[in-house]
Amino acid sequence: MTGFDEYAALVRELTARQRGGEQAVAAEAERRRGLHAAADQLGQRLAAQGQRLDQLGRAIGGSAPVSVPEGTPAVPALTSPGAAPPAGTGAGATGGAAAAPGRPEVEAYPEGTVPSPRAPEPDPVAELAGARQLADEADRYGQQAEAIAHRPTLLPTWSPAARAVAVYAACALVGSVLMLGAALSPANQAIGLGPVLAVTCTGIPLLSFLAGHLILGRWGRPVLGDGPPSSRYVPLGFVICALLSPSLYCAVLVVARLA
Structure with missing residues (x-):
């Protein structure tokens, strides 16, 4: 060649x-x-x-800003290929006699100044x-x-109709207990049983209906709702409270009479 x-x-x-x-x-x-x-x-x-x-x-009602929890890794910063090394490391740092072989004027590392090994850089x-x-x-x-x-606080897994029936029925049950207590009160002897029954059979069912209506409005609606407010089933609730409370009251009276 x-x-x-x-x-x-x-x-x-x-x-x-x-x-x-x-x-x-x-x-x-x-x-x-x-x-x-x-x-x-x-x-x-x-x-x-x-x-x-x-x-x-x-x-939901909170006002505190969202903070990043400790231990969450930040998005890594990517350096350019030509970036200068940090101060105190690399070729620009004085490393004693080990960094300048053949130069007698450079002494070995002073006591307590030996640099620690650098940690490996994280993989981006x-x-x-x-x-x-x-x-x-x-x-x-x-x-x-x-x-x-997006789910209500009260009975979140129930359907809106079933939730309304349960709430109005519970309020009607409480109303029937109040009606029974009013009927057995000693004040009936002075006022008379007729006026007491008239007041309790109209006022207590109305109060039961209003209580159920307020409960559904407060705990029966979702915390977040973009659409229209959920129905409170006003006619259904009124019928339940108007019929259930007097019916339970009459049933208790019948049982007490028969006993």
């Missing part, structure tokens, strides 16, 4: 290595652009989650994956909180 052939072979090898280096640099730049885009997307997602949690807190891909997993968990818990907030 002549000298020109060796020179041409060396030129081809140098060109191939240069091309491979350029491809490696381009691949690294593309990887960093992808990491930056993923970090920006994750940051926007976390910001949207924070705004939604603030809205939920204000709707792993950090982004961990942060994305935590964001997925936050989305899942947020959806559960919204589902709970």
Whole structure:
């Protein structure tokens, strides 16, 4: 092989290595652009989650801002390839005789100044994956909180009609007990049983209906509701309270007479 052939072979090898280096640099730049885009997307997602949690807190009644719990990894900061090393590390730091071999004027490390070994740098891909997993968990818990907030506090698994019937029936039962207590009160001897029965048979069922109506309005509606307010079944509640309370009262009187 002549000298020109060796020179041409060396030129081809140098060109191939240069091309491979350029491809490696381009691949690294593309990887960093992808990491930056993923970090920006994750940051926007976390910001949207924070705004939604603030809205939920204000709707429920809380006023404290949402804080990031301790231990939550932040979105990793991606540095450029040409960034300078931190102060006190790398080539710019004076490391004693070990950092300047052959220079007798540089002494060994003074006592107590030997630098500790540097911790390995975190992997941006792993950090982004961990942060994305935590964001997925936050989305899942947020959806559960919204589902709970869209259900009423009182009997949340019941249908609106069944809830209204249960509330009005319970209020009517309490009203019948009050009617029985009023009928057996010693004041009946002075006033007379007729006026007492007239008042109790009209006033107590009305009070039972109003109590059920207020209970459904306070605890029978969801904490968060974008649509119209749920029905309180006013005609049904009035019928239940108007018929159930006197019926129970009469049944108790009949049983007491027969006994």
